[in-house]
Amino acid sequence: MRPPVPTSPAPTSPRPTEPAQPSFDDLGVPLVDATFCVIDLETTGGNRHDDRITEIGAVLVRGGEFLGTFQTLVNPGRAIPPQISVLTGLTDAVVATAPRVESVLGTLLDFVGDAVVVGHNVAFDLGFLRAACERTGRPRPAPTVVDTVALARRLVRDEVPDCRLATLASRFRLDHRPSHRALDDALATVDLLHLLIERATGLGVTGLDDLVALTKLAGHPQSAKLAMTSTLPRRPGVYVFRGRDDEVLYVGKATNLRQRVRSYFGSEDRRRIGPMLREATRVDHIELPDPLTAAVVEQRMIARALPRYNRVGTRADRYCYVRLDTAAPWPRLAVVREPSPGGVHLGPLPSRSTATLVIEAITSTVPLRRCSTRLSRRHVPDRTAAPCGAAQLGVAFCPCAEPVDERRYLDAVETARRALGGEVDHVTGRLVAKMTDLVTQQRFEEAAQVRDRLSAFLGAARRHRLVEALRAATTCTVRIGDTTWTIDGARLVDAVRTDTVGRRIPVDPVDPPEADRPLDRHGIDEALCLARYLDQHADRVTVLSCSGEWTFPVAISDRLPRLDVTRHPSATELDLAG
DSSP states (O other): OOOOOOSSOOOSSSOTTSOSSOOTTSTTOBGGGOEEEEEEEEESSSOTTTOOEEEEEEEEEETTEEEEEEEEEOOOSSOOOHHHHHHHOOOHHHHTTSOOHHHHHHHHHHHHTTOEEEETTHHHHHHHHHHHHHHTTOOOOOOOEEEHHHHHHHHTGGGSSOOOHHHHHHHTTOSSOOOSSHHHHHHHHHHHHHHHHHHHGGGTOOBHHHHHHHTTOTTOTTGGGGGGGTTOOSSSEEEEEEOGGGOEEEEEEESSHHHHHHHTTTTOOOTTHHHHHHHOOEEEEEEOSSHHHHHHHHHHHHHHHOOTTOGGGGHHHHOEEEEEOTTSSSOOEEEESSOOSSSEEEEEESOHHHHHHHHHHHHTTSOOOOOOOOOOTTOOOOTTSOOOHHHHTTSSOOTTTSOOOHHHHHHHHHHHHHHHTTOOHHHHHHHHHHHHHHHHTTOHHHHHHHHHHHHHHHHHHHHHHHHHHHHHTOEEEEEETTEEEEEETTEEEEEEETTSOOOOOSSOOOOOOOTTSOOOTTTHHHHHHHHHHHHHTGGGOEEEEESSOOOOSOOOOOSOOOOOOSSSHHHHHHHHOO
16 A cells, blocks of 8 residues: 555645635635645545544645645544445455554645635535544644535536436536545546536636635525626625616625625525515625725715615604703703704714603703793792602602702703713713612612613713714824725715725715704714724724814723622623613
8 A cells, every 4th residue: 555645746825825724704816716625535434423534535726727636545443334345345455554544634634735625515524534633633624615515506406306426427427427436536526616616607706705605595586696796896895786777775885895795695684685685686886995984985875865775774864862951941851853052962862762761861860850841030830730750759850830949950950961961970870879779679670771771871972972072083184004084074085095096985975064063963873983983993093183182082881880789690680781
């Protein structure tokens, strides 16, 4: 028995400039440049833990050319079952002088190198290979994998009675035919791989990531429309699904346009996506310099087109504000759709229900009046009127029905004003204490209501502080890595990468906000998108210029504080985790 050696040189890396480990992150590798290692193993049975390898065959190919082959018998160290001998022709006598698997694993792994591992039902072969590595103390290999069974089911299932290798080789008259011997089966799988790649190009498959993803798209009812994605680049940008008469159905952003749009035909399972794909007739795209610019352009396009399948497409119509009318006698909190010239505002917030929870959070800790009665500066309480319920419980002032010390009321107004401005300690401390008391009394439903109010308040306060930090910068130019952004009035006005020619952002921003007014509802999504990104990456931002004040990162969190409850701690975690 000759020792197991490659019959031709086997490079350990497909190309010197390629990544050390092809993977889903190794996007955009053209199939012609990808190196594949087709593997087939013969074994003593189908259990990778109890059975052992008896033969290994592998073929290295790139661009349709053979780079080398690897073949060796392996002594399994146990008897080969008769039914396996009948199937493969391998007997105990044939493998008696062959090397053990631990002697050939190193050579095989060097032969495979960084190539994409291919097999017909490749999970079987990889399972045995990984089990052998574990038994010999080697790391488990984790290559990029292509299964020709899955590809065949996706591409040629209607043309054959089954997708067994022998059936496919016979039906398509492949140059090599499988014989249940490792190298013969590997060579037949190479022929099948080339045939399937040729078929896959009709679905827009041009890169390694496309081929790997294609196996997950089997059976998708709209998979024939994959060809619409054939021209999409592997770059950041915005994609637009269009229907008849060029109707904009859906707008989305992506770091990798091609990968993201093709995913709709596989792993995407949102209820509205199926009907959208049925209506789609084409996919347009706008290539942009970076993911942040793509997110901003997506927001602008959604706001203008209001696509039917974008749930956020009509969000601006639902936005509202929390207002504290400090110019009025006896100020109170209210939900308003538009900000007024006077008073303090928090927002815009996503919905009236969110704004209501914010008001409940503040008024449960600050004794502002809760009635909506219009009161003049010369108002005299009607002593015959009954105070409101909150006043009777002692948690709110009621100047319409009973005398109230004006100074004390103004102190409460000032506390509420600070809360709307993002100073959360007073409200948070009171609500956390209230939750703690309710939990220790096992009143979990009431504690959950307090939790919801606190969560809404903290989320609104963080939104406010983020947007105000962005507005405080006025006009600024910042850089992260090779991308430079210019922001003016909480709007992105320019984005340039150092390796590309600058060009105007394809969708114009909304009008700049007035300096002394709350941010308009149509500008909040873009402002939050920019502010959250700058806050998240504050440690990487280089501020090139700033006409205002740079205050990122924002020192406020929307996370709920953990309760310090000694009684019933498990119930606290269960009911208040949100």
